[in-house]
Amino acid sequence: MKVLVTGGLGYIGSHTCVQLIAAGHQPIVIDNLSNSKLEVLNRVEAISGVRPVFHQGDVRDEAFLAGVFAEYDVQAVIHFAGLKAVGESVAKPLEYYDNNVNGSLVLARAMRSAGVKNIIFSSSATVYGDPQEVPITEDAPTGATTNPYGRSKYMVEECFRDLFAAEDDWSITLLRYFNPVGAHSSGTMGEDPQGIPNNLMPFIAQVAVGRREKLAVFGDDYPTPDGTGVRDYVHVVDLADGHLAALNALTDKAGLHIYNLGTGKGSSVLDMVHAFSAACGHDVAYEVQPRRPGDIAECWASTAKAEQDLGWKAQRDVSQMTVDTWRWQSQNPQGYQE
Known part of the structure; x- marks a missing residue:
């Protein structure tokens, strides 16, 4: 199957391309390279033996998308492209709504024009806001999100919900990720944020490898076992x-x-x-700082529905996540070098 993968050179997109190729599918990758690098194509090829088709462009460019759909017999779309940092979204809300909401609407229009009505959307557990109870099931309330990133994902979900209500021949899948971490077991592909990492694991990894002095732990007074925020970390593979x-x-x-x-x-x-310290063999320096705006105390998933309907269940534990991340970071101390 030919699958258009938007943001396919990003962290999750690139690992998904590897798995798609292994399963016999053909990813058609588009990416504007705003938070990714062309070198990722070489890494995907080295792992999979196949170099994905790649077009540089933006999902907000409808003419560009029309050209891609005209050139390839695309049967489904996996939509990763978008901005993804909670803290950054608080400082740059307009950029998040433009990239994430507007980009998804332009993509949906281009798909409809091309007659492609199968999409898997990269959503987020942030749509649940500050959950009333954990674990969080798919029918938990959404929309009370605490930051513009989460609201942008919620808005896109609502747009797709309304699209399906109007045109019920679409297959629209909303995958609500919890906290993606880890790296490919080869050590050649992993998370490589540009600038200061916004997410926990790449920051820990950069401290461990010596690129940064210490980790800022935002808040140790949450109502959790050790006072720090609790999340559901899931391996990127x-x-x-x-x-x-x-x-x-x-x-x-x-x-x-x-x-x-x-x-x-x-x-x-x-x-x-502590898990990362065990993986890398030395302590990771950290310093407790005040809570960040938009953060919540705890959040983890109920995964029963995905296991029942899709036959999918996460296979890799925190130890594997940290070992794989350390392998990637120690072999690529400066990230992807082109």
Whole structure:
């Protein structure tokens, strides 16, 4: 199957391309390279033996998308392209709404014009806001999100919900990720944020490898076992396999399909610091700082629905996540070098 992968050179997109190729699919990658590098194509090729088709462009460019759909017989779209940092979204809300909401609407219009009505959307557990209870099921309330990033994902979900209500021949799958971490087991592909990392694991890794002095732990007074925020960390390869499972189960199956992708277990910030220290063989320096605006105390998934409907369950634990991240970071101390 030819699958258009938007943001396919990004962290999750690139790992998904590897898994798609391994399963016999052909990813058609588009990326504007705003937070990714062309070198990723070489890494995907080295791992998979196949160099994906790549076009540089933006999902907000409808003419560009029309050209891609005209050139290839695309049967499904996996939509990763977008901005993704909670803290940054608080400082740059307009950029987040433009990239994430407007970009998704332009993509949907281009798909409809091309007659492609199968999409898997990269959503987020942030749509649940500050959950009333954990683990979080797919029917938990959404929309009370605490930051513009989460609101942008919620808005896109609502747009797709309304699209399906109007045109019920679409297959629209909303995959709500919890906290993607880890790297490919080869050590050649991993998370490589430009500038200062906004997410926990790459920051820990950069401290461990000597690129940064210490980790800032935002808040140690949450109502959690050690006072630090608790999240559901899921290995990026497990996430990629979740997209493949959704593609196999739901392509051409009309409906609005919603699934959590997580492990169903919560780990605190300090749990991750200690696990990473074990993986790299030395302490990771950290300093407690005040809470960040928009952060919540705890959040982890119920994964029963994905297991039942898609036959998907995360296979890799926190130890594997940290070992793989350290392998990537230690072999690539400066990230992807072109």
